[in-house]
Amino acid sequence: MVQFSLRRRFQRRVLVLRRCIRRLLDRVFMSCLGKTVRYRMLPHAIMMTPASPSSPPSSSSSSSASPSIANESSSSSSKDVINVAPAPTSASINNEVDSDLVSLKITLLGDAHTGKTSFMVKYVGGEEEQGRVEGKGLSSIGKTLLVKGARISYSIWEVEGDEKSKDHIPVACKDSVAVLFMFDLTSRCTLNSVIRWYQEARKWNQTAIPIIVGTKFDDFIQLPIDLQWTIASEARTLAKALNATLFFSSATYNINVNKIFKFITARLFDLPWTVERNLTLGEPIIDF
Template identity: 60%
Template sequence: MDHSCLRIVRFDNLSHRFHRRVLILRRFSRLLWNRILACTPGKSRRYLLLPPAAPSPIPSRPLQPPPTISAADGAPFICEASVYRRDDSYRKSDSDLVSLKISLLGDSQIGKSSFLAKYVGNEKEVEKAQEKGIILMDKTLSVGGARISYSIWELQGDEQTRDQIAMACKDSVAILFMFDLTSRCTLNSVISWYQQARKWNQTAIPVMVGTKFDEFIQLPIDLQWTIASQARAYAKALNATIFFSSASYNINVNKIFKFVTAKLFDLPWTVERNLNIGEPIIDF
């Protein structure tokens, strides 16, 4: 091969290497640009090129029973941060979810809405729905490999909403009977709420929840003992587990729903009773 041919081959090789490097550089630049777009708030430009998908009709299908979760599946309760307004005209359907209803009952102004807002993690949405009489919120959990959507119904508790007890309690798997630890009249009302709820639901797990524990511990110790003793006596009469809680300091809020989940799916429950005055009581 003469020198001219060698020069041509070398030139072709150099040209090929140059184009390959340019191609690699272009691909790297495109990948880097896409990642920058993905991290930018708002919609990515390349997604804007896709036409909006038309909503598909929701097929009617028979209700599926909840999944069986054994004690061996006692995995952590993981929140997937899914919160929906249940009063919307259209609700997203997910065939992979098992929807379970939980009701919150008790007098008005005892902290039910703050308790619910603390659990679902969306105070603004709860505030928007307060004027409707019943607040309905969803929260999705991953438990032992299953996805569970808790539909939580809070009845505001004033006289105008008493006629909605049937709607709030029907089909619930658990009912939380709530009272203000600093107000004995709201504790006395628990019996009435229980009697009315049992007219419409005989099988829901009963749980008594005392709210505002952070204010309760400011009371004289003898008054704390009196209220705690009465609350425990009521819980025993109702065959209910009782929790003292505080939404402001997130005391026992998540633990209550973990307890309900453990009871529903026969998961191990490791929390011990706490009967010490001055501490958030748990009795079952």
């Protein structure tokens, strides 16, 4: 019995000694670190897409981190915080968003009061976010559409029809994919001016698709039938001479406005869409 009790006392002392040694080692270990380490749980999106181990760390990762992480690390400078990967910047997001964006510039030329502005506003509709930019003799407006999975941004430039605005023709025609030469169907003198506008435009752009647009068709059909026939014949002859497509349109009733831009897009991208020729007098003519 005496031997058994001595053995139990010895075992207890050994256990106590082990506990003391463990506590001492823990204190020594913590004093060597000198600072606590706090861990942060990674967001679900980042855990699903781990960073590549071969990519070197960015020197600006701390400055581009999300605000909540940046503020936390700056307020606790005495502690080491394991930061998550920085969120993508707005520039990188915009680059990804704009990767499928195709920009097309289209120019409207013609005499004053031929309905260029009404035509442009009718097509764009109520898209205020891309707003209209106006200057002296020159204005532009934009519209973006989704076509075959790609976003197409139309930038439409209008040159006013007075003499002073001719100085803007080089800027307006540069890089344009199509030029719309517009005339008033009720004013034959504006039709005769199309040749002059065509010659000026070709000085600065020889590759743009030429389109002749007769505006105010709703007023045109109120004219005498013989006058309608004369104007339509002259317009068709001019379009053939300039190798241009002819459209009669009305911004008031949205006649052939959208169809003209569909025609341009189909021509540029070889889309399976064809416009039907219409030579019936009294109807909006389409000739090519």
